[in-house]
Amino acid sequence: MNFLGSNAEQAAARNRQLVLAAIHRGAPLSRTELAERCGLTKQAIARIVDRLVDDGLVIEARRRHGLRGQPAIELEIDPEGMFSVGANIDRDHLTVVVVDATGTVRGRVHHEKSFFLPDEFIALFSDALSTFRRRKLVDEGRLAGVGLAVPDWLGEIDVIGRPDAYAAWTDFDLRGAVEAVTPHPVFIDNDANAAALGEIDYGLGTEIGSFFYILANACVGGALVIDGVRHKGAGGINGEIGCLPVREIDANGVGHIRQIGELFSMFLLYDHLRAHGIVVQTPAELAALDGRGRALVSEWLARAAGWLAEAVSHIALIADPEAVLIGGRMPVRLIDQLIVETQKESLRAGLPPVTLHRAVCSEDAAALGAAAMPLAHRLGLPSADAGQLKRVPLRVDHARAAPPSA
Known part of the structure; x- marks a missing residue:
């Protein structure tokens, strides 16, 4: 990945993202290594890193011994620096996770059931958020956002055992419904795209x-x-x-x-x-x-x-x-x-x-990838489109066969 940036004052925000992204992908890194990766001066790196440490996004993890001269300080993403919630909505389950800034799962709520309807999902998703808050797994002030991983054409593809009522997903305003239960940014993407991001x-x-x-x-x-x-x-x-x-x-x-x-x-x-x-x-x-x-x-x-x-x-x-x-x-x-x-x-x-x-x-x-979307956005990494799911006319009878027995 190319982390080359600019030392110009007007590029300060972009350079901050470049440094965060480099630490996220390559930690542990020293300030000297960061300067080389980002194409910035050591002075610029020092200013940016000091600010990131003060903001609680980066930590000075340890000193690197065994080399000549002053031991270099290794920099890493602070796990407590930000959090993210990811949900995977699928035809046979719902999984909601909360992760820290390093992607470590802090909490997980899972429901194994086929063909959740939209209202059921919103109720269960709201309960999951409440569980995370009640168990103090999330610092709301540091929550980067909510990511949703959803199969394309969820209510349209004629899969095995799909009830007629499942078509409710086709015109359901998923973004609006989730934004109604959380004040944080909402990111939506296809489940396979999300899994690949994870x-x-x-x-x-x-x-x-x-x-x-x-x-x-x-x-x-x-x-x-x-x-x-x-x-x-x-x-x-x-x-x-x-x-x-x-x-x-x-x-x-x-x-x-x-x-x-x-x-x-x-x-x-x-x-x-x-x-x-x-x-x-x-x-x-x-x-x-x-x-x-x-x-x-x-x-x-x-x-x-x-x-x-x-x-x-x-x-x-x-x-x-x-x-x-x-x-x-x-x-x-x-x-x-x-x-x-x-x-x-x-x-x-x-x-x-x-x-x-x-x-x-x-x-x-897919749930982990969904949680990675808000983190990627905050860290300046290639992230999911924050717009609605892109949909084109397509009818495919995936997994079409006899319906399952009761």
């Missing part, structure tokens, strides 16, 4: 500059990161891989072109198990299956690997990322198994080799 700041993004993130949640999502910055596209929907065409082989060995969103998702895995008499509705239940259940999951993962290998090859040929990351609410063991099977399938089919990794931030990836 991975940039707290996961493999600290080592891999360009990657494509596949979010394995109730439905499948994706996000492209280029040189440490999410590429959102002209319409804000870059990474929507649900429409990506892949080939499905039927029982007669005949290939059919399908959209990967119709074949691969947590809801579709649950539906596969349901077809064999096993009712599973949560990741925890999925992880606790007996031998027969695990065998059925392995069977599904082996099939899914073929679709995923083809999709990943398309992504690699178009975007050429350093790696493709898979994360989300799918249990870690299953993601690892899926990656192994996908690599095998790629080799078998002679597809272009692609580096696959499990994302570091998994189950709460």
